[in-house]
Amino acid sequence: MYGLKQRMRGMTLTTAAAALLVLLAVACGGEGGASVGTRPPVTGTDWTVDSVTVDGTAHPAPARAHLKIQDGRAAGSLGCNRFSATAQITGDQIRLSHLRTTRMACDNARMTFERALARTLTAGPLTMTGEDGGLTLSTAGGDRVRLSGPPE
Incomplete structure (x- = not known):
């Protein structure tokens, strides 16, 4: 009888340990699980x-400011003028260089x-972090560009 109790106690501890491991694995998230800080494409x-x-100091963007990065290039609008640049992605960093823009005259606020946006985008390597479907590009000095993706 004593041997049976010992085996039952051992099985109970093993079952409890297995359940704890399952809970820890679920809490840490698995492949495809959403978590804060997961960078979108x-x-x-x-x-x-x-x-x-x-x-x-945060400056809200004009309604038309946007960009798309594809095939080693970035292109879009700085808010008034269109731009294109070379884009190089390495790990969690992106570097935009050789920025070219159109030269339309716009109101002072847009210009x-x-x-500010052009200087920040070309300030050197930008660290990319993602949260809630958005993307933040940050300079080593702490300046940053906040981007949002299309609605899902």
Whole structure:
């Protein structure tokens, strides 16, 4: 009888340990599980520019500001003028270079935003982080561009 109790106790502990491992695996998430900080696909997405933050001050984007990164290129609108640039992605960083823009004259607010956005996008390698279907591009100095993807 004592041997049976010992075996039952051992089985109970084994079952409890297995259940705990299952709970831990579920809590950590599995492949395809959504989690905060999961970066959405960067290339092939039509990104809307929501804001640019420079020196700690956020500037909301004009309605038409957008970009798309595909096949080693970035193209879109800075809010008034169209742009294109070379895009190089390495791990969680992107570098935009050789920025070219059209030269339309726009109101002062749009032009100020465009200059800030263009400087931030070409400030060197930008670290890409994602959350809630959006994408943030951050400079080493803390300036950032907040992008949102198309509605799902």
